[in-house]
Amino acid sequence: MSAAPAPFPKPAAADVVLCRFPTDLVRPAPGIKDRPAIILKVLDPAPGDASQAFRVVVCYGTSNRARLYPHEFEITRHDHPDEYARAGLSSDTKFSLRQLVTLPYTDEWFALPRHPLFGQTPKLGELHPQSMPRLTTAYRHSGR
Secondary structure, three states, rough: OOOOEEEEOOOOEEEEEOOOOOOOOOOOOOOOOOOEEEEEEOOOOOOOOOOOOOEEEEEEEEOOOOOOOEEEEEOOOOOOOHHHHHHHHOEEEEEEEEEEEEEEEEEEOEEOOOOOOOOOOOEEEOOOHHHHHHHHHHHOOOOO
């Protein structure tokens, strides 16, 4: 019998975390790859949830940057060095504001970084204030 998913301490909106982002957003299951995601919103634990885990709305991050759509924005080492460092990214990353999902903030869905800088949490870093206008523009283009 496997152990119940363990919740992490309450995160903050704009935290960049390591997430097992699902490949199917209709019937989500933890993805096989840990990837960066941005926490857009933090929700209280669901009523009756025995784990008492916070829930978070996250957006998808990928290092596949072949094309940048209006509903996406990127943080790159060369073009955004301060933002890149503050986010804790290990490669240039684009984030899609069309691919959002609400997940329990537990070790089933989120992974600890190889070298955690923020204690035993999935947090890689946080968005720099200079990233916010690009995130807002991408969100406006997402159709949400």
